[in-house]
Amino acid sequence: MKLKSSSPPAKAGRILKKRDKYGPAVISTASIIIVVLLLHAVITRSEQWPKIKAQFFDVHAMIDVFPKVLKGFGINMSVWIISLIVIAVWALILAIFRSLRGPWFTPLRVFAVVYIDLFRGLPSLLLVLLFGFGVPALQIPGLPRSSLFWGALAMITSYSAYAAEVYRSGIDAVHSGQGVAAKALGLSQVQSLFYCILPQAVRNVIPSLLNLAVALQKDVALLSVLGVRDAVREAQIYTARTFNYSSLMTAALLFLLATIPMARFTDYMTKKDRQRRLQDAG
Amino acid sequence: MYKIEIENLTKYYGDKLVLDNVTLRVRNHEVVVLIGASGSGKSTLLRCVNDLVPFDSGSIKLDGVSIYDPDFEIKDLYKRIGIVFQSYNLFPHMTVLDNITLAPRKVHKVPKTESEEYAKELLALFGLEQFSESYPEQLSGGQQQRVAIVRAMANRPDVLLLDEVTAALDPELIGDVLKVIKDLKKRGMTMLIVTHEMGFARDVADRVCFLDGGKILEEAPPDKLFSSPENPRTKQFLQRIIEAGRL
Numbered sequence: 001m002k003l004k005s006s007s008p009p010a011k012a013g014r015i016l017k018k019r020d021k022y023g024p025a026v027i028s029t030a031s032i033i034i035v036v037l038l039l040h041a042v043i044t045r046s047e048q049w050p051k052i053k054a055q056f057f058d059v060h061a062m063i064d065v066f067p068k069v070l071k072g073f074g075i076n077m078s079v080w081i082i083s084l085i086v087i088a089v090w091a092l093i094l095a096i097f098r099s100l101r102g103p104w105f106t107p108l109r110v111f112a113v114v115y116i117d118l119f120r121g122l123p124s125l126l127l128v129l130l131f132g133f134g135v136p137a138l139q140i141p142g143l144p145r146s147s148l149f150w151g152a153l154a155m156i157t158s159y160s161a162y163a164a165e166v167y168r169s170g171i172d173a174v175h176s177g178q179g180v181a182a183k184a185l186g187l188s189q190v191q192s193l194f195y196c197i198l199p200q201a202v203r204n205v206i207p208s209l210l211n212l213a214v215a216l217q218k219d220v221a222l223l224s225v226l227g228v229r230d231a232v233r234e235a236q237i238y239t240a241r242t243f244n245y246s247s248l249m250t251a252a253l254l255f256l257l258a259t260i261p262m263a264r265f266t267d268y269m270t271k272k273d274r275q276r277r278l279q280d281a282g
Numbered sequence: 283m284y285k286i287e288i289e290n291l292t293k294y295y296g297d298k299l300v301l302d303n304v305t306l307r308v309r310n311h312e313v314v315v316l317i318g319a320s321g322s323g324k325s326t327l328l329r330c331v332n333d334l335v336p337f338d339s340g341s342i343k344l345d346g347v348s349i350y351d352p353d354f355e356i357k358d359l360y361k362r363i364g365i366v367f368q369s370y371n372l373f374p375h376m377t378v379l380d381n382i383t384l385a386p387r388k389v390h391k392v393p394k395t396e397s398e399e400y401a402k403e404l405l406a407l408f409g410l411e412q413f414s415e416s417y418p419e420q421l422s423g424g425q426q427q428r429v430a431i432v433r434a435m436a437n438r439p440d441v442l443l444l445d446e447v448t449a450a451l452d453p454e455l456i457g458d459v460l461k462v463i464k465d466l467k468k469r470g471m472t473m474l475i476v477t478h479e480m481g482f483a484r485d486v487a488d489r490v491c492f493l494d495g496g497k498i499l500e501e502a503p504p505d506k507l508f509s510s511p512e513n514p515r516t517k518q519f520l521q522r523i524i525e526a527g528r529l
Contacts, residue, residue: 175371177371178373180334180367180371180372181367181372181373183333183360184334184364184365184435185360185389186356186357186361186385186389186390187384187385187388187389187432188389191388195373195384196373200373200374203375
């Protein structure tokens with residue numbers, strides 16, 4: 001399946017009047033400018049604005065704290081990437097457990113159902129607190145004590161439950177004839193899943209999984225409640241020391257710098273996926 | 283000795299009786315065609331034969347052994363009976379060659395080179411050799427269905443079940459698929475066929491069975507069944523088909 005990469009320049013089509021050709025662009029640009037100017041006027045004229053400006057948008061403070069926040073942001077992003085890899089694999093295993101039929105696989109299926117119900121039903125923040133403060137307090141020998149480790153594990157645990165459901169929707173969406181054909185050829189349930197169903201299911205859910213990845217990219221900041229010195233924590237430390245909140249803006253900018261390209265990439269993949277489906281249906 | 287013996291087969295979907303005490307025997311190298319209106323139970327009967335659909339009472343034997351016999355390995359059943367579906371059901375993420383060699387390699391542990399050689403031989407037999415590296419969606423419906431037949435043949439089955447294999451095809455593509463099936467008949471393949479193509483049924487069948495309401499109402503050689511049917515329901519069914527211009 002190849003997507004058409006370029007089509008010849010269009011030569012036909014209705015000729016637009018000048019008004020129809022340029023009108024929309026002019027009007028939308030103008031309206032954006034007006035709204036921005038109005039907001040600007042309202043905000044800057046408010047009585048508290050000079051104070052707020054000094055507290056939240058102090059450029060010197062933002063630059064001053066930048067190296068530390070950037071270092072913390074590095075921790076955010078490493079936790080993000082490692083979690084993504086673990087979630088992608090673990091959630092797939094859960095989804096496989098859940099979709100296996102027959103008495104042999106009942107324990108695995110029940111485990112997956114209970115796991116998904118439990119961890120999808122709990123707020124991520126609560127899990128981070130429970131894992132991060134609770135488990136190290138047990139002082140079980142041999143287990144890591146780092147709150148970074150347990151916080152990351154809490155995120156993985158929670159997000160895997162969602163990702164497993166995404167995978168499962170992909171598995172359910174594969175046409176039932178595929179499984180029947182695999183069975184009729186003599187493939188076992190597991191062989192059918194691995195060779196026939198999963199390759200199609202995973203391809204179908206890539207856009208949805210990427211959406212989860214974008215959500216996780218900013219949720220990793222939850223680890224700051226455990227005292228992990230990530231971007232948010234570093235910003236808070238600076239705030240506590242200087243009573244200036246501009247450091248939070250630095251952290252906010254860094255997160256946006258990472259999440260916006262990721263969101264655009266997700267959009268692009270979603271669009272590509274839709275084109276593929278339309279062509280397949282075509 | 284019969285190849286397939288279906289005896290007193292009864293099957294319910296929930297409360298609905300879909301197969302009512304059906305008995306049908308197929309000899310080796312024989313081609314039996316099942317005809318009848320939609321919902322008459324012919325596709326269900328076909329799917330019972332290779333255990334894709336469980337039945338409630340009666341028995342199905344392959345070479346005299348019940349397919350529910352604990353010693354009859356399910357892998358062996360699927361190897362000996364191939365099936366082709368209306369909607370082809372090829373695996374879209376695999377090349378034609380991988381579609382065909384998947385079961386021989388993974389289920390029956392035939393070495394890769396050997397299974398690929400046989401697959402190419404079969405493809406060449408049906409004029410499809412140039413498509414071995416193509417993906418299913420790059421082929422026309424008729425080509426896909428022929429690949430599906432080759433895939434079913436790759437396990438070297440004794441029996442082939444064909445479930446309305448031309449129903450989803452453009453009229454101009456049906457001929458190629460029917461030619462392949464006639465070719466298989468010449469090679470002595472035992473086949474149980476469900477079809478709405480009455481002309482084809484007449485050509486290829488050794489025996490035609492008319493199903494209605496889950497029962498075989500009439501069973502006869504094609505010349506007899508199509509020219510002088512005895513059962514009034516058969517007459518009515520064929521009359522409608524003639525009126526629709528399909529015989």
